[in-house]
Amino acid sequence: MPATPAPDFAGAPAVVLRGGTVLTMDDRRTVLTDADVLVVGQRIEAVGPGLEVPEGTVEVDATGGIVMPGMVDTHRHMWQTAVRGYGADWTLTQYFVWNYLEHGKKFRPQDIYAGNLLSGLEALEAGVTTSVDWSHNLHTVDHADAAVDALEEVPGRFVFAYGNIQAGPWEWSASPEFRDFVERRMTRSDMLGFQMAFDVTGDPEFPEKAAFEVARELGVPVTTHAGVWGATNDNGIRLMHEHGFMTPETVYVHAATLSDDSYQRIAATGGHASVAAESEASCGQGYPSSWSLRRHGIPISLSMDTSVWMSADIFSAMRSTLSADRTREHHEAHAGDETVTHLSVRAADVVEWATRGGARALGLDDVTGSIEVGKKADVVLVKNDSSPVMFPVLNPYGHVVMQAQRGDVHTVLVDGRVVKHEHKLVGADLVKARRAIEDTVSYLQDTLGAEEWAAGMSPDVPESKVLDNPYTYTEYADASTHSSHAG
Numbered sequence: 143m144p145a146t147p148a149p150d151f152a153g154a155p156a157v158v159l160r161g162g163t164v165l166t167m168d169d170r171r172t173v174l175t176d177a178d179v180l181v182v183g184q185r186i187e188a189v190g191p192g193l194e195v196p197e198g199t200v201e202v203d204a205t206g207g208i209v210m211p212g213m214v215d216t217h218r219h220m221w222q223t224a225v226r227g228y229g230a231d232w233t234l235t236q237y238f239v240w241n242y243l244e245h246g247k248k249f250r251p252q253d254i255y256a257g258n259l260l261s262g263l264e265a266l267e268a269g270v271t272t273s274v275d276w277s278h279n280l281h282t283v284d285h286a287d288a289a290v291d292a293l294e295e296v297p298g299r300f301v302f303a304y305g306n307i308q309a310g311p312w313e314w315s316a317s318p319e320f321r322d323f324v325e326r327r328m329t330r331s332d333m334l335g336f337q338m339a340f341d342v343t344g345d346p347e348f349p350e351k352a353a354f355e356v357a358r359e360l361g362v363p364v365t366t367h368a369g370v371w372g373a374t375n376d377n378g379i380r381l382m383h384e385h386g387f388m389t390p391e392t393v394y395v396h397a398a399t400l401s402d403d404s405y406q407r408i409a410a411t412g413g414h415a416s417v418a419a420e421s422e423a424s425c426g427q428g429y430p431s432s433w434s435l436r437r438h439g440i441p442i443s444l445s446m447d448t449s450v451w452m453s454a455d456i457f458s459a460m461r462s463t464l465s466a467d468r469t470r471e472h473h474e475a476h477a478g479d480e481t482v483t484h485l486s487v488r489a490a491d492v493v494e495w496a497t498r499g500g501a502r503a504l505g506l507d508d509v510t511g512s513i514e515v516g517k518k519a520d521v522v523l524v525k526n527d528s529s530p531v532m533f534p535v536l537n538p539y540g541h542v543v544m545q546a547q548r549g550d551v552h553t554v555l556v557d558g559r560v561v562k563h564e565h566k567l568v569g570a571d572l573v574k575a576r577r578a579i580e581d582t583v584s585y586l587q588d589t590l591g592a593e594e595w596a597a598g599m600s601p602d603v604p605e606s607k608v609l610d611n612p613y614t615y616t617e618y619a620d621a622s623t624h625s626s627h628a629g
């Protein structure tokens with residue numbers, strides 16, 4: 143860490159990142175080497191080599207680094223960050239039981255606040271400049287106020303997706319308190335957007351219709367967990383489509399276990415998918431869907447889902463999505479006795495899904511998602527001079543996806559403001575976040591009791607058996623022991 147104090151970003155008229163490899167993610171995917179990005183106020187003022195800058199501009203040395211658009215996470219249950227890592231060994235079923243049936247109701251407004259505050263800071267630290275807070279534990283409006291209070295304290299770009307797993311969406315969306323909240327808090331700037339978050343169970347009565355009507359009346363996009371094994375399926379998609387509630391603004395989270403017919407309905411209505419590959423692989427929502435989505439021309443964005451499993455690390459999402467997509471491609475080919483000689487999905491594609499794909503899914507494509515003059519300055523510098531992994535940078539897209547990680551995020555700007563510099567958050571009150579989280583964790587531990595708390599983290603392991611093997615090298619273990627002695 144440098145001994146010199148951080149530059150006075152707040153007092154500077156402009157910031158320039160000098161001499162980096164710039165992944166603009168513009169329509170032509172222009173990559174510039176040894177180029178500068180000049181930020182004046184909230185916006186990107188110029189991009190190119192050897193830029194002249196206004197007097198007093200603070201310079202950030204980007205040489206040897208990669209400058210890319212801020213990443214976008216289109217689905218994260220930020221409140222659950224309070225129990226970070228708790229469910230590392232959970233399946234989706236165990237997640238549902240713990241959060242939906244048993245303990246979600248115990249979360250107080252201050253617990254939602256604590257999770258959101260930490261989660262928001264964590265996202266910035268990882269270079270995720272826009273996050274959808276898929277906030278589905280708002281069992282009172284006080285909880286919603288607490289969630290938004292936290293988002294407003296963090297200098298990131300957020301979309302607040304209002305939800306409540308403790309009641310039917312047709313119930314909470316019809317309440318006067320919800321209407322009042324929308325009026326008071328959801329002013330819908332490009333720093334704090336608004337969605338409604340609920341799932342469609344496939345009940346032929348389609349009770350969710352009333353919530354869709356509220357969303358339509360308010361002009362609010364709906365985000366919905368669709369194609370989740372054992373939870374939501376083709377019936378939900380069909381009902382939404384038949385009632386005219388599938389729009390280009392709709393975001394389908396996971397979209398994993400769906401038929402071609404459902405994918406065709408999504409594609410035909412212009413909707414976007416949010417792929418949370420690590421979550422899907424670990425928890426069982428279905429095989430990560432990018433391979434299927436690509437076949438149907440459905441636009442893709444990425445997400446982390448919840449820090450109860452994985453942190454807000456979109457580098458990890460890019461790598462696992464690419465890996466899952468290619469696994470599927472090879473696997474399908476091998477099943478037909480064929481060999482994939484050329485890969486369909488490139489590193490550049492997943493970088494696009496992580497940036498511009500997210501911006502498009504959220505209707506923010508004219509605001510963020512690429513480094514182009516006139517857009518708001520959500521910019522990430524990936525650079526780490528003390529890491530042997532950060533040179534040589536030969537294939538910058540490949541480097542971002544396959545080599546870099548969140549610790550290599552050197553500088554982050556959101557809306558033109560420097561929120562991380564020299565690998566450290568700027569002006570973030572981590573002490574306050576830590577205190578809030580510690581209060582929540584000890585409250586939950588006390589409320590659940592030590593035994594229940596420990597058991598929740600350690601689900602039973604199912605019985606498994608090693609297959610019978612006709613070749614029994616019973617002497618093998620002994621032989622190896624002896625040979626090591628012989629040495």
Ligand SMILES: [Zn+2]
Pocket residue numbers: 217219276367395447
């Ligand atoms: Zn989710």
